[in-house]
Amino acid sequence: MKTYNHLYQIVITYLTFLTITCTWLQILRRNYVILTLLLSLNFIVATPAIAANLSGDLLKQPATEITVSLGNSANELKFEPNHLEFLAGKRYQLRLTNPSQLKHYFTAKDFADGIWTQKVQAGKVEIKGAIHELELKPSAEAEWVFVPLKSGIYGLRCSIPGHTEAGMTGEIAIKS
Numbered sequence: 458m459k460t461y462n463h464l465y466q467i468v469i470t471y472l473t474f475l476t477i478t479c480t481w482l483q484i485l486r487r488n489y490v491i492l493t494l495l496l497s498l499n500f501i502v503a504t505p506a507i508a509a510n511l512s513g514d515l516l517k518q519p520a521t522e523i524t525v526s527l528g529n530s531a532n533e534l535k536f537e538p539n540h541l542e543f544l545a546g547k548r549y550q551l552r553l554t555n556p557s558q559l560k561h562y563f564t565a566k567d568f569a570d571g572i573w574t575q576k577v578q579a580g581k582v583e584i585k586g587a588i589h590e591l592e593l594k595p596s597a598e599a600e601w602v603f604v605p606l607k608s609g610i611y612g613l614r615c616s617i618p619g620h621t622e623a624g625m626t627g628e629i630a631i632k633s
């Protein structure tokens with residue numbers, strides 16, 4: 458009877474040990490999963506953060522709004538204003554409007570090469586990437602969000618035949 462009791466105790470101890478080990482394994486496994494999940498989340502969060510690092514601070518900057526009118530309601534062939542000034546490293550939102558009955562272009566290729574375009578928004582469409590020229594139909598509007606990079610004085614014109622010749626030109630200065 459004593460031997461039996463002893464054996465019984467060994468079995469109980471063994472079972473208890475097994476239960477504890479299993480619970481620990483489960484906890485460990487669960488923690489491991491959580492840890493992996495956290496690491497994955499960290500990775501997901503970190504990757505776009507690195508990608509946005511270059512422009513991150515600039516994107517937080519409130520954009521300075523400037524409006525340029527392409528032509529006017531009297532259908533005069535000119536930009537209003539025809540002289541624009543920007544500071545390198547600042548964020549701008551250039552609003553382009555066309556209050557005339559004619560189609561116009563905002564053509565400033567060298568200026569466009571000297572800036573970083575965040576986006577161009579027109580209606581419900583948002584365009585990202587390099588933009589060199591914008592066409593605005595009568596009563597159209599577009600918003601150009603960018604950061605000037607290269608200082609200089611750049612030419613602006615409307616490339617509709619006859620419009621540049623008629624004086625639809627301007628000057629854009631980027632100052633450092």
Ligand SMILES: [Cu+2]
Nearest residue numbers: 561615617620
């Ligand atoms: Cu024009």
